Amino acid sequence: MFANLPLTALRTFESAARLSSFKAAAEELAVTPTAVSHQIRSLESWLGVPLFERLPRSVRLTACGQRLFDSLHGALLDVTQTLDQLRPQRSAGNLTLTTTPAFAALWLIPRLGRFYAEYPEINLRLDASTGLVDLHQDASVDLAIRYGIETYPSLHSQCLLNECFAVYGSPALVTGLGDAIPTLITLRWRSSGLYALGWQAWCAAAGTEHWLNEAPQREYDEEHYALQAAIGGQGLVLASSILVSESVASGLLVQYRPEINVPGAGYSMLCVPGRERHPPVKAFFGWLAREVG
Known part of the structure; x- marks a missing residue:
């Protein structure tokens, strides 16, 4: 069923799509940029559709590329979590959240004790910054809580508080x-x-x-x-x-x-589509929904 899937090319594509760069993907995968380019062209040829627009200093996903990335990224997250659960010495759940310093200090942190009491096995790292993190490109960040009236159609979102x-x-x-x-x-x-x-x-x-x-x-x-x-x-x-x-x-x-x-x-809670199924992320989504409910 899966014998003909180009797994190496798909993994290379996910990295390049997430980082919007063949060079950055090469560094992450410890290969040359030429090897990344070759894998992407091989995948495009196999599919018969272009996955990237080649720009002077970066690359941008086509509509087909975005559709593949949305599916592939979530699937790889699921596989990674399953492998982690199967290891005899399983690592603790890690969760990285970014939000504004004001929301962190004035609303979130006073309530986090209840989260830690309910989920002592999850290690939460809080990145309080006014800078806007691109969740599609920065895979180290699991969740963002953002303030404003904007919508984020490319992200999984949950309205928290009006x-x-x-x-x-x-x-x-x-x-x-x-x-x-x-x-x-x-x-x-x-x-x-x-x-x-x-x-x-x-x-x-x-x-x-x-x-x-x-x-x-x-x-x-x-x-x-x-x-x-x-x-x-x-x-x-x-x-x-x-x-x-x-x-x-x-x-x-x-x-x-x-x-x-x-x-x-x-305030809305956001993550890359598919990551909401990752157990620490799912736990935080659920806890926060109960907290504001």
Whole structure:
């Protein structure tokens, strides 16, 4: 049934497709770039369709190539996991997750103790970075939790949390504010327009548009810095209902004008199609779904 499958060529193709480079695939497989090119051309000839577009400094999958990669990558992950389970001294499950520093510090890490208690055999490595990881090319990363309104049609995705934005301050500040104009604690986001529009929408709903021009402002680069400033009584902060949840639950922050909030974006958990079947990934998907449920 499988006697005629070009297994070496398929393994070479998976590496080149994942890395978008024949040279990088050659380094990973410990062969020459010429050998990689030969295997790819052999596979294309066997199939009768082109799998890559050859660009000046890289390669790009054709529609047929993408279809083959989506199937092959998941299949190889399944085989790798089965082989690992069959070894007498099986290695512990490893899981690498990338997300933003703010989501990691303010929402995920306070809850991870429950994950470790449920799955003590899984070693979780957390990569907290604002850089965007290409999951198709970086096979060392299993999962990404991303924020925004974008969709990712080439990835397996699960919507985790939808947020709204509201204004928060320390209990003492909110209680004593009255009609005074507060200091506004703001963020300098890379997508700064989204946050600025949030303040405008909130102030419009609250009838406090004059704050935008009259209120003193303190600006921070990261959400957790802004929340710490608000906890310290330095002003009011417009914050994500998701990222502020632990501070509110512990009584460090309270919502100002709780009847007013504005829509935000959301967080999604993503992986390369097929990897969601890998047991550590499947376990984390399930745990996180229960955690937010």
